[in-house]
Amino acid sequence: MYSFKGDKMSERKVGTINNGVVVDHITPGKGTEISKILGLDSLGEFVVIASNLESKKSGKKDLIKIEGKELSQEELNKIALISKDSTINIIRNSSVFKKYPVVVPDIVENILMCNNPYCISNNEKISSKFYCLDKSKVTLKCHYCEKKQNEIKIK
């Protein structure tokens, strides 16, 4: 795994992949967290995590390139919850085969922990469940304790 940091690092300078996925336009500083929840440490494939790249769209961004990886819907949901403006590039034969933005799901099941320690979902072995009230701010409401929350805690 390679990690690059630096204000002027262009994404072209970062290693290319042949078949896999590029998670682009990650909120600066969130690349490491996404790498962690995708379990990239133990993937055994070529992985690049770049921080604070220049971005025309948002000024700065993080970016992750993963060789030989396909993302599941659950992984896409997790990425959307951590960094809602990320885009996914599917790479085939070193070219972009498909490009699409991540979408914050309307209902988030068994991915997050409720921030309320008194919530039944933190006191009983059950799946957590949240409703997304505002996708632009990623405001979620717990199905059980009804607490609204913006801080995301992945299980």
Next chain:
Amino acid sequence: MKEIKHIISIHDLEKEQINYILEKAKDIEDYPNKYIDALKGKVIASLFFEPSTRTKMSFETAVKKLGGNTIGFEDIQNTSAKKGETFSDAIKVIAGYSDLVVMRTKIEGASRLASEIANKPIINGGDGTNQHPTQTLLDLYTIKKEKGKLEGLSIGFFGDLKYGRTVHSLVEAISLYSPKKIKFIAAPQFQIGKEYLEMLDSKGIKYEILEDAKGNLKDLDILYVTRTQLERIVEPIDMDPLKKKYTITKALLDGENNPGLLVMHPLPRVYEITTDVDDTPHNIYFKQADNGVPVREAIICILLKVIK
């Protein structure tokens, strides 16, 4: 109207369903003899994982007046939760013994979970800081009974508007009835949360944020007073200077010259209303507590489908 299967959160109820509950409560209060045997042969489980006086007694009175029986506990120490049994297992077993389960818990969302895993109707009698829907229903019943209507009223909320769950639920519920105006009267650190103001804005309901009761009660129909939820405050706070300013007295009410103003309080009262208000026509807080019985009778009858 959609069937009411459980009473977990005021958010679950549509206006039509609330009106239906209030209408049945009125019939039960006016014609109690019609309902004497409504729960004959029925067993209601009353599970108070957290202590409660009024809510528990009010539910148990409701069951007795309808001819039913209760089982249950009011101290978690005497249950198998102490042996490590999960909440889910306990609820499945107890729901099997009974026809309906009423519960109060410190853990929030416990009654929602119960409604999903038990095969019997569940009533949330309060889950921590979250919901206490039967209190909101009895508050609405009281307002309707005393004012003859719920629509178009001017309502003031006074005291601890930040932590008091009864205020939050009633603000949401009354917003269904196009209030003329809402006044939130509280010290800045106890003022109502922004999310409730945004909700009122979205419905075009007028409101005012105020710090003083004096001079601001003249045009109100209802003043809903709450106790400071000291047990929910994390940062220590010196309440003494606030106590004097945030107390409703007979002298204050006399000065407002609003004989039609009715004062409500979910009780228990600590210092927020002086006892000299008790003997004035403004006081409806004890009637409000009494109304818990017919409202809870109606809810139980509706959930058990013993009423039409």
